Amino acid sequence: MNCLVVGSGKVQSYKLLASLAKSSELLIGADGGAFYFHKAGITPHVLIGDFDSIDPVLLESYRNLGVEIVKYPREKDFTDMELALDYAVKRKANRIFIMGATGSRMDHTMSNIQLLHKLADSGVEGVVADENNYIYLVTKSIEICKMDGYKLSLIPASETVEGITTTGLAYPLKDAALHMGTGLGISNEFVNDKASVSIKSGKLFVIVSRD
Numbered sequence: 650m651n652c653l654v655v656g657s658g659k660v661q662s663y664k665l666l667a668s669l670a671k672s673s674e675l676l677i678g679a680d681g682g683a684f685y686f687h688k689a690g691i692t693p694h695v696l697i698g699d700f701d702s703i704d705p706v707l708l709e710s711y712r713n714l715g716v717e718i719v720k721y722p723r724e725k726d727f728t729d730m731e732l733a734l735d736y737a738v739k740r741k742a743n744r745i746f747i748m749g750a751t752g753s754r755m756d757h758t759m760s761n762i763q764l765l766h767k768l769a770d771s772g773v774e775g776v777v778a779d780e781n782n783y784i785y786l787v788t789k790s791i792e793i794c795k796m797d798g799y800k801l802s803l804i805p806a807s808e809t810v811e812g813i814t815t816t817g818l819a820y821p822l823k824d825a826a827l828h829m830g831t832g833l834g835i836s837n838e839f840v841n842d843k844a845s846v847s848i849k850s851g852k853l854f855v856i857v858s859r860d
Contacts, residue, residue: 650674650675650740650741650742650743650744651672651673651674651675651742651743651744651745651746652673652674652675652676652677652737652740652742652744652745652746653666653669653670653673653675653676653677653745653746653747653748654677654678654679654682654730654733654734654737654745654746654747654748655676655677655678655679655682655683655685655686655693655747655748655749656679656680656681656682656729656730656733656747656748656749656750656761657679657680657681657682657684657702657729657749658749658750658751658752658754658757658758658761659749659751659752659753659779660682660685660748660749660779661779661780662779662780663685663688663689665748665778665779665780666685666686666689666691666748667689667691669746669748669778670686670689670691673746675694675695675737675740675742676691676692676693676694676695677693677694677695677696677697677733677736677737678693678695678696678697678733679697679698679729679730679732679733679749680696680697680698680699680700680701680702680703680729681698681702681703681749682733682748682749683696683703683707683708683711684703684704684707685748685749687707692711692714692716693711693716694716694717695716695717695718695719695733695736696708696711696716696717696718696719697719697721697729697732697733697736698719698720698721698729698732698733699720699721699722699723699725699729700720701723702729719732719736728757728760728761730747730750730757730760730761730764731764731767734747734764734767734768734775737773738768738771738773742773743772743773743774744773744774744775744776745768745773745774745775745776746776746778747761747764747775747776747777747778748777748778748779750762750777750779751777751779751782761777762777762784762854765777765784765785765786765806765854766786766806766852768786769786769788769852781858781859781860782856782857782858782859783856783857783858784854784855784856785854785855785856786806786852786853786854786855787846787847787848787852787853787854787855788848788852789847789848790845790846790847790848791845791846791847791855792843792844792845793843793844793845793846793855793857794842794843795817795839795841795842795843795844796839796857796859798859799839799857799858799859800836800837800838800839800857800858800859801818801837801838801839801844801846801855801856801857802834802835802836802837802854802855802856802857802858803815803822803827803834803835803837803846803853803854803855803856804827804834804835804853804854804856805827805828805829805831805834805851805852805853805854806851806852806853806854807829807851807852807853808828808829808851809826809827809828809829809850809851810826810827810828810848810850810851810852810853811826811848811849811850811851812824812825812826812847812848812849812850813825813826813827813846813847813848813849813853814846814847814848815837815844815845815846815847816841816844816845817839817840817841817842817843817844817845818837818838818839818840818844819837819838819839819840820837820838824849827853
């Protein structure tokens with residue numbers, strides 16, 4: 650099952666939000682993410698959080714529409730985004746699109762990206778998406794279709810990533826290793842309609858980005 654989780658970060662592309670919502674069977678708003686669903690004219694299935702970032706009138710309107718409301722106290726051990734992702738995993742989502750995870754708060758942005766580790770450890774495919782980026786965490790392999798104007802970057806998500814092999818890129822790798830603290834894998838270019846990335850050990854962020 651595909652799931653879309655929208656958080657309180659920055660969402661500028663409602664076209665992307667609508668597209669991901671259309672391909673998802675479960676729609677979750679993490680606190681202020683409810684606002685973005687509202688702006689896109691989409692009713693989520695569930696709202697989760699302490700609701701310190703949502704207009705109470707909007708929250709009540711969704712309650713009246715029959716949206717499930719899962720409220721947590723403000724003082725809690727987990728962010729609203731993490732709670733929403735945990736809920737999606739419990740509902741048996743195997744692919745989770747995450748919007749509203751990036752923005753001006755770098756602490757929240759980094760924390761949300763790091764949550765891809767938790768999803769991967771649960772056997773769930775996660776992707777953080779915004780109007781300029783798609784961020785994946787690879788533990789085995791991934792195949793990505795070429796997107797015009799986008800470049801593909803590889804960033805170690807563990808101290809060492811070994812056995813990296815890529816195809817469909819201008820600067821291919823074969824059984825290579827990357828270590829934290831290097832920019833070697835940044836801004837590769839698609840040369841085929843599809844690119845593949847596989848690794849033998851470690852974890853690797855694969856980021857498809859445009860300016």
